[in-house]
Amino acid sequence: MSRRLTAITGILAASALTLAPALAVAQDAPSGTITVLTHRTDRIEDGTLARYVAAFNEVYPDITVQFEGLTDYANEVAIRMNTPEYGDVLMIPPSVRADQLSTFFEPLGTLDELAPVYNFITEKAFDGVVYGIPTAGNASGFVVNTKVWEAAGVTSVPTTPEEFLAALQAIKDQTDAIPLYTNYADGWPMTQWEAYRGSISGSPDEVNDLAHIDDPWGEGRDHYVIDRLIFDAVAAGLVEADPTTTAWEPSKDLIGTGQVGAMALGGWAITQMQAAAANAGASADDIGYIPFPYQVDGAYYSGAGGDYHMGINIHSGNKDAARAWVTWFADESGFAADEQQIPPRVDGEFPAALAPFQELGVRLLLQNPAPAGEEGWVDQIDAQAEIGLWQPQYRQRIVDAARGASGETLEAIFTDLNTRWAAARAEVTGQ
Amino acid sequence: MRSEPVQGVTPVPAAHAVGMPLSMRLRRAAVPWAYLAIPVTLLLVFTYVPIGAMFSFSTLEWDGLSRDRPFIGLDNYTEVFRRPELFGVFATSLFYLAGAFIQLGLALYLAVLLSYNVRFRNVFKGIIFFPYLINGVAIGFIFLYVFQPDGVLDTLLAGFGLEDHQRHWLGERGLNNASLASVSVWRYMGLNFVLFLGAIQSIPHEILEAASIDGASRWQQLRHVIAPGIKPVIGLSFILAIQGSLAVFDIPYIMTGGSNGSSTFVIQTVDIAFKFHKVGLGSAMAVTLLLIILVVTGIQRRIIRDDPVDISQ
Numbered sequence: 001m002s003r004r005l006t007a008i009t010g011i012l013a014a015s016a017l018t019l020a021p022a023l024a025v026a027q028d029a030p031s032g033t034i035t036v037l038t039h040r041t042d043r044i045e046d047g048t049l050a051r052y053v054a055a056f057n058e059v060y061p062d063i064t065v066q067f068e069g070l071t072d073y074a075n076e077v078a079i080r081m082n083t084p085e086y087g088d089v090l091m092i093p094p095s096v097r098a099d100q101l102s103t104f105f106e107p108l109g110t111l112d113e114l115a116p117v118y119n120f121i122t123e124k125a126f127d128g129v130v131y132g133i134p135t136a137g138n139a140s141g142f143v144v145n146t147k148v149w150e151a152a153g154v155t156s157v158p159t160t161p162e163e164f165l166a167a168l169q170a171i172k173d174q175t176d177a178i179p180l181y182t183n184y185a186d187g188w189p190m191t192q193w194e195a196y197r198g199s200i201s202g203s204p205d206e207v208n209d210l211a212h213i214d215d216p217w218g219e220g221r222d223h224y225v226i227d228r229l230i231f232d233a234v235a236a237g238l239v240e241a242d243p244t245t246t247a248w249e250p251s252k253d254l255i256g257t258g259q260v261g262a263m264a265l266g267g268w269a270i271t272q273m274q275a276a277a278a279n280a281g282a283s284a285d286d287i288g289y290i291p292f293p294y295q296v297d298g299a300y301y302s303g304a305g306g307d308y309h310m311g312i313n314i315h316s317g318n319k320d321a322a323r324a325w326v327t328w329f330a331d332e333s334g335f336a337a338d339e340q341q342i343p344p345r346v347d348g349e350f351p352a353a354l355a356p357f358q359e360l361g362v363r364l365l366l367q368n369p370a371p372a373g374e375e376g377w378v379d380q381i382d383a384q385a386e387i388g389l390w391q392p393q394y395r396q397r398i399v400d401a402a403r404g405a406s407g408e409t410l411e412a413i414f415t416d417l418n419t420r421w422a423a424a425r426a427e428v429t430g431q
Numbered sequence: 432m433r434s435e436p437v438q439g440v441t442p443v444p445a446a447h448a449v450g451m452p453l454s455m456r457l458r459r460a461a462v463p464w465a466y467l468a469i470p471v472t473l474l475l476v477f478t479y480v481p482i483g484a485m486f487s488f489s490t491l492e493w494d495g496l497s498r499d500r501p502f503i504g505l506d507n508y509t510e511v512f513r514r515p516e517l518f519g520v521f522a523t524s525l526f527y528l529a530g531a532f533i534q535l536g537l538a539l540y541l542a543v544l545l546s547y548n549v550r551f552r553n554v555f556k557g558i559i560f561f562p563y564l565i566n567g568v569a570i571g572f573i574f575l576y577v578f579q580p581d582g583v584l585d586t587l588l589a590g591f592g593l594e595d596h597q598r599h600w601l602g603e604r605g606l607n608n609a610s611l612a613s614v615s616v617w618r619y620m621g622l623n624f625v626l627f628l629g630a631i632q633s634i635p636h637e638i639l640e641a642a643s644i645d646g647a648s649r650w651q652q653l654r655h656v657i658a659p660g661i662k663p664v665i666g667l668s669f670i671l672a673i674q675g676s677l678a679v680f681d682i683p684y685i686m687t688g689g690s691n692g693s694s695t696f697v698i699q700t701v702d703i704a705f706k707f708h709k710v711g712l713g714s715a716m717a718v719t720l721l722l723i724i725l726v727v728t729g730i731q732r733r734i735i736r737d738d739p740v741d742i743s744q
Contacts, residue, residue: 075705078496095496095708103498185575185601187688244601244691245579247572383494383707391706396690405604405691 030320031062037090039073039308052333059328063321084315088322091135091308094390097376098126098369105131106312106319108326118330118344120306122369132309133330137342138266139289139354139364140195140303143273146288148177148261157290157360159300161229164293168238171261180233181251181260184243184399187392192264193230194389197222198303198365202296206303207367211377211429214422217414224414225294227398231410234402243399252276258286268307270353271340289354291362302357304364307341377429385424387417482721489714495705507715517716523608523683523695524676530612531672534620539665542627543653556628560621567618571685574614604692611683611693618682619675623668630661666735673731674724696720 043049044067053065070076074093080086081093081104096104107129108114114121114130124132152171158164168179183189198206200222210216216223233239240246254260256277263269267289274284291300310329312322329335336343340353342364350358357364370377382389394417401408425431451459489507493500511517541559545552562570577583578600585597600610634657642652658665680697683689689698697720704713 078705081496095494100497184690185687187690241580242599242602244599244607244687245575245582247575383709386703386707386709388706391702392688393690393702393706396688400604400691403602405602 029060029062030318030324031060032318032321033064033066034088034316034318034321034325035066035068036325037068037070037073037077037087039070039091041069041071044069048338052329052335055333056325056328059332060321060324063324065325084313086313086315088313088316088318089310089325090313092124092132092311097379098124099375101126101131101311102129104311104314106314106316106322107131108133108312108323117346119342119346119348120309120344120366122366123306124309124311125369126375127372132311133326134306134309134344135329136268136307136336136339136344137304138195138268138307139342139357139362140192140199140266141289141291141357141362142262143255143265143269144262144288144290145177145255145258145260145277145286147282147286148175148258149288151175151177151258152261158293159295161225161232161293164229165232165236165238168233168261169236172238175258175261177259177261178240178254179238179261181246181254181263182230182234182239182243182399183246183248183251183263184392184396185246186248187396189248189263189265190392190395190399191390192266193226193395195266195303195305196226196264196292198367199292199301200225200294200296202299202301202363202365204365204368207378208370208374211370211374211381211425212431214425215418216421217417226292227395227414228410229293230395231398231402234399239399243403253280256280256287257282262290267351267354268339268341274353289356291357291360300357300360300362301365302362304342304366306344374429380428381421381424384428385420387420387424485714485717488710489718491711493710494708495710496708500711503711507711508719510712511715511719517699518696520694520696520699521677523693524679526608526612527615527676527679527695528673530616531676534616535623535665535668535672537616538620538623538668539627542624542631543657546628546631546657556625559624562618563621565618567681567685570614570618570682574610574686578610601687602691607687607691607693611686614686615679615682623672626664626668627661630664631657634660666731669735670728670731673727677724677727678720 038044038049040049049067056065057063068087073091074095077086077090077093078095081096086104092101092105101124105124109130111122111125111128111130114133118133120134120137121130123134124130148171149167152167152174154167154170158167171177171179198204203209206222213221215221217227218224234243251260251263252273253276255263255273257280263273265273270287270289273287277286278284291302294300310326312319312326316322330344337349337351340351342351342354343349369375387394394413397406397408398410398413400406401410401413490502490504491500492503492506541555545555545559549555565573575582579585580597580599584600588594588596598606601607638660639652639656642656647655678697679695680701683693683695684698684701687693689695689702694702696716700713700716700720703716704710
């Protein structure tokens with residue numbers, strides 16, 4: 001318990017109650033075969049998931065667990081969900097809106113029951129009913145190579161975007177490292193910037209409020225500050241020479257060996273970068289994690305959220321066994337600890353990888369669920385406007401503008417985004 | 432057409448078939464269908480059924496997941512045509528179209544060259560065809576390293592003392608589409624090459640021999656014997672090339688994801704259907720592309736008539 005952030009106790013855990021058994025385990029020991037659909041093909045290949053199954057079988061010897069790994073997980077699963085054949089347990093793909101959960105997933109309990117036990121549980125709940133248990137959770141921030149930052153003479157963690165840019169500039173001037181690596185070409189790393197929303201306002205309703213404003217890119221708003229930082233960093237030449245030819249796997253080595261100073265990635269990436277550093281002959285200790293450079297009343301806020309949530313296929317023929325696996329995986333597997341992510345359980349150990357956040361007193365900020373009647377609005381507006389807050393396109397466009405490839409100005413992009421958001425918002429919400 | 436039976440092949444007298452037992456006649460009639468069953472089934476299941484489904488999706492307002500998918504008639508098509516920006520990406524296709532002409536020219540040149548008895552000709556054939564066999568994702572990776580700053584291409588240029596010509600091959604707008612189109616040429620030229628080579632080799636050798644005895648140069652042989660001889664294949668290749676450049680997808684999708692102005696109509700369609708969850712609108716765009724391709728192909732078929740080939744005159 002001592003390792004837990006004070007902040008997480010306050011924000012994530014509404015109360016530190018004595019824990020009731022998380023999900024009722026059926027009286028007769030469940031048996032049979034279940035199929036688990038997962039995006040973690042890497043953990044199938046390296047045998048980690050098989051190890052979890054072995055431990056699971058000590059408790060439930062009669063259940064056989066099979067995995068089906070999908071590399072383009074979110075898209076492929078969404079297509080398969082048009083049939084009843086989407087495994088027994090699966091990671092709930094992001095395209096399922098809250099109001100659609102009950103069509104596809106078995107109810108796992110009520111919010112009142114489960115919220116004291118699990119973190120991030122409101123993310124996959126609708127009408128007070130929970131449909132998904134998180135595998136783990138993530139803080140948002142920048143993975144940094146502390147050696148590079150020290151070599152550049154940067155000793156304190158930046159508290160404003162200006163200080164952050166000054167630190168990147170110092171890295172550029174004092175070292176040979178690329179200050180900030182965008183990972184533009186792979187696309188998805190550009191979406192990691194979206195997780196910073198809330199870090200500027202410090203508001204747990206930052207996302208819900210988007211359904212009520214016409215200018216998410218208006219001056220001073222979260223998206224304005226975040227996207228302006230990308231633009232300024234690129235425009236000042238503080239990123240790789242040609243963002244269009246970056247590559248994800250080699251980028252781990254680049255930051256591990258001090259050829260890159262910082263990358264915008266969720267907390268899940270810390271262990272991967274540490275492993276890369278160790279593999280390349282450097283030290284895992286070189287990898288650090290800092291929050292988005294913005295403070296509200298002297299405190300950092302890090303937008304935090306659940307990683308994939310496990311749900312049970314409503315058409316599953318073996319729901320008892322599926323439920324046993326989901327509960328066991330969240331409670332006993334130690335997956336989140338192995339990945340150094342925020343634990344799914346409220347009483348779980350906070351990961352050592354986020355110790356730097358603890359020292360800085362970073363407050364993890366979890367977004368509130370949408371108010372009744374507004375569920376899914378933000379996602380619907382986003383899709384209707386074809387902006388894609390969690391898609392790479394619009395931030396790639398900002399990078400293109402900043403490096404002078406497209407001839408657009410940041411103001412023109414922000415105006416365009418605001419216009420499209422406002423039009424889509426009117427259509428979706430009728431306001 | 433000759434009306435008399437071809438020498439050496441005895442035509443089956445009609446009476447013979449009639450005299451067969453019924454079961455054998457049935458079996459004989461069934462044989463071609465049995466052979467056709469597999470390809471036809473595959474074609475139906477993987478081409479015609481999905482196209483039919485796509486037509487029906489294009490009349491729905493659907494996010495790809497919801498059980499609730501209201502029928503909205505032709506509204507998606509109206510939206511497609513009310514948004515001219517959706518067609519702006521066809522400008523990208525021009526790069527691939529230019530690439531396609533270069534590709535066909537090169538393929539024809541190499542096919543003619545290797546139709547003669549060149550040393551190591553099979554090795555060259557293999558080398559030229561090989562890129563077509565490489566998986567698209569692997570090609571994406573290979574060329575990422577080629578186009579990176581200080582990558583293979585820049586190093587080669589530096590090796591020839593051409594440092595001044597080093598560029599951000601994927602970073603500069605316009606140039607990136609040319610780079611991607613050249614990858615496409617590299618990848619697909621082998622296929623055209625094999626088609627041309629096969630066609631050239633089917634031209635009776637005596638005709639070429641006669642031409643060369645009559646004093647025709649290599650160029651004249653190409654112009655007056657080979658080119659007319661393989662005209663249907665050239666025509667088909669042009670049709671495929673233009674279709675291909677209208678429907679470019681894999682190389683830009685893998686290498687740039689359509690970023691930095693390299694998006695194409697198909698990438699845009701996929702984005703709208705699967706990233707913005709407008710499966711109805713995406714399907715309508717796909718149908719629109721299908722219609723555009725049908726029209727363009729129709730026009731081409733008018734221009735390039737596939738008359739029966741007769742090079743003996």
